[in-house]
Amino acid sequence: MPLNLFDTLSRTSRVIAPLDGKTLRFYCCGPTVYGPAHIGNFRTFVAQDVFRRVIEQGGLTTLHVRNLTDVDDKTIRDSQKAGQTLTDFTQHWTTKFHADCAALNLLPPHVEPSAVAHIPHQIRMIEKLIEGGHAYATPDGSVYFKVSSFADYGRLSHLEDRELKLGASSTASATDSDEYTKDSLADFALWKGKKADDGPNHWPSPWGDGRPGWHLECSAMSLEYLGEDFDVHGGGVDLIFPHHENEIAQSCCATHGKFAHHWFHVTHLLVDGGKMSKSLGNLYTLEQLGERGYTPVEVRYVLISGHYRTPLSFTLHSLDSARQALQKLAKFDKALREVTSLSGVISGTTPGPFAGAWETLSDDLNVPGALGDIFGIINKTKPASLTPDEAKVTLEGFHFLLYALGLQLPSLVEEATADVPADIAELAEKRWQAKQSKDWATADVLRKELEAAGWIIKDNKDGYQVLRK
RNA sequence: GGCGAGGUAGCAAAGUGGUAAUGCACUGGUCUGCAAAACCGGUAUGCGCGGGUUCAAUUCCCGCCCUCGCCUCCA
Numbered sequence: 452m453p454l455n456l457f458d459t460l461s462r463t464s465r466v467i468a469p470l471d472g473k474t475l476r477f478y479c480c481g482p483t484v485y486g487p488a489h490i491g492n493f494r495t496f497v498a499q500d501v502f503r504r505v506i507e508q509g510g511l512t513t514l515h516v517r518n519l520t521d522v523d524d525k526t527i528r529d530s531q532k533a534g535q536t537l538t539d540f541t542q543h544w545t546t547k548f549h550a551d552c553a554a555l556n557l558l559p560p561h562v563e564p565s566a567v568a569h570i571p572h573q574i575r576m577i578e579k580l581i582e583g584g585h586a587y588a589t590p591d592g593s594v595y596f597k598v599s600s601f602a603d604y605g606r607l608s609h610l611e612d613r614e615l616k617l618g619a620s621s622t623a624s625a626t627d628s629d630e631y632t633k634d635s636l637a638d639f640a641l642w643k644g645k646k647a648d649d650g651p652n653h654w655p656s657p658w659g660d661g662r663p664g665w666h667l668e669c670s671a672m673s674l675e676y677l678g679e680d681f682d683v684h685g686g687g688v689d690l691i692f693p694h695h696e697n698e699i700a701q702s703c704c705a706t707h708g709k710f711a712h713h714w715f716h717v718t719h720l721l722v723d724g725g726k727m728s729k730s731l732g733n734l735y736t737l738e739q740l741g742e743r744g745y746t747p748v749e750v751r752y753v754l755i756s757g758h759y760r761t762p763l764s765f766t767l768h769s770l771d772s773a774r775q776a777l778q779k780l781a782k783f784d785k786a787l788r789e790v791t792s793l794s795g796v797i798s799g800t801t802p803g804p805f806a807g808a809w810e811t812l813s814d815d816l817n818v819p820g821a822l823g824d825i826f827g828i829i830n831k832t833k834p835a836s837l838t839p840d841e842a843k844v845t846l847e848g849f850h851f852l853l854y855a856l857g858l859q860l861p862s863l864v865e866e867a868t869a870d871v872p873a874d875i876a877e878l879a880e881k882r883w884q885a886k887q888s889k890d891w892a893t894a895d896v897l898r899k900e901l902e903a904a905g906w907i908i909k910d911n912k913d914g915y916q917v918l919r920k
Numbered sequence: 921g922g923c924g925a926g927g928u929a930g931c932a933a934a935g936u937g938g939u940a941a942u943g944c945a946c947u948g949g950u951c952u953g954c955a956a957a958a959c960c961g962g963u964a965u966g967c968g969c970g971g972g973u974u975c976a977a978u979u980c981c982c983g984c985c986c987u988c989g990c991c992u993c994c995a
Binding site for chain 2: 479480481482483489491492493494495496498523524525608609610636637638639640664665666686687690691692693694696697716717718719720721724725726727728729730752753756757758760761762763764766768769771772773774775776779782811817819820821822823824826827830891894895898907908909910911916918
């Protein structure tokens with residue numbers, strides 16, 4: 452079943468099919484490694500991961516490139532604040548980012564290029580742009596892209612009348628000291644001449660020492676690894692303008708290609724009714740949620756539980772809800788395994804009874820709809836009444852979908868009772884004895900004590916279990 | 921001001937021109953000394969507001985209100 456995906460440029464859903472007929476090539480704007488990524492950032496990366504998984508489950512191969520922005524205003528500023536070299540500083544946050552990605556079960560990109568490592572590529576691209584009359588150097592050693600030289604500028608964002616909104620921005624101003632040398636306020640930097648507060652962070656270029664402009668990094672790296680034309684380019688909606696608009700301009704003017712043929716943008720995660728962002732101080736990281744007892748798979752579940760083009764409200768309650776939902780999935784898995792006697796990793800190759808969910812997922816990555824379909828099948832299926840063969844087909848179809856969603860089932864709560872402290876075990880035993888002698892009052896008091904300590908008792912006919920609450 | 925997205929049950933969130941998936945929460949039952957767990961059920965006459973089109977609109981059209989995002993380096 453081919454995947455239909457909404458394309459920001461044409462504003463329509465289009466079938467995803469590789470330009471070269473074999474490999475789906477896509478580029479994702481990666482993180483700026485100057486601090487911990489928050490779960491809003493990860494909403495985008497998780498959505499891209501589901502996209503890739505669905506493509507691959509559909510039988511296509513992919514070439515997934517996601518960059519690391521390890522040189523820009525913020526990395527330079529904060530590395531100096533931290534008293535570290537830019538390399539040490541960005542390496543630290545890159546390691547952290549990778550750990551979070553692994554925890555969230557994100558498939559690693561096939562190529563993860565570093566911006567710093569591709570400065571020569573960026574310089575070559577700037578040279579081409581200058582040759583073609585699309586860029587110009589200024590006396591301070593910077594190079595700017597000449598927006599007026601690209602007629603299609605604004606097609607992606609539909610912000611075509613640049614002059615109109617210049618007055619509306621609170622930050623843009625014709626007197627910005629950084630930008631006074633530009634021909635037009637709309638022009639953007641390809642290369643930034645060295646400034647005193649950049650410290651040692653500058654590189655040689657034909658226009659003097661300096662550093663690359665942010666937008667150019669992605670153009671240069673996608674060209675290097677994916678070519679002049681490639682299938683899909685993705686990122687958060689906030690990148691549509693100016694970042695992606697500028698990438699299009701640079702790339703189309705520097706090459707003969709059309710750049711990305713399909714644009715995949717993920718809407719923001721909301722918290723407290725608004726955007727989660729570092730500057731607003733309302734962000735959650737995976738680590739912070741972990742301290743509150745939430746697991747990465749629960750976070751992943753929440754992040755995919757809303758359609759990628761719809762704002763999603765994040766709350767701690769949604770994580771609790773996700774925990775219960777995952778338990779329900781895990782119970783279904785266990786019940787099926789008992790009928791089939793299968794264990795270990797199940798790798799389904801077809802959706803089986805979950806074909807409806809797979810179809811839903813293939814329609815613009817409708818994950819919440821697919822989850823609804825999956826639970827619908829689960830509610831109708833009685834594992835115990837299936838033959839081993841039927842259960843096997845169901846289990847494989849179930850795992851086909853779980854893989855596409857990247858959900859790794861948690862262990863069941865009732866199985867997670869490895870270590871019961873001695874004092875708790877003693878209390879539990881006392882309660883059991885009280886119960887055996889039908890001293891209900893004492894038994895109930897003891898049970899309440901255990902509960903207060905964070906443990907619950909589950910009785911059955913001939914014994915009991917002590918479980919973590 | 922411009923561009924874009926969204927307003928569906930207590931919370932979250934799908935979906936459809938013919939009478940509302942799903943998860944959580946809540947709740948009835950079975951079980952239990954009572955619970956918990958598990959299992960079997962129940963829970964929106966309603967989809968921001970007002971018009972219109974239609975045999976029929978939450979779904980299409982028009983107007984309005986509200987929320988959120990972007991408008992030069994935020995996923």
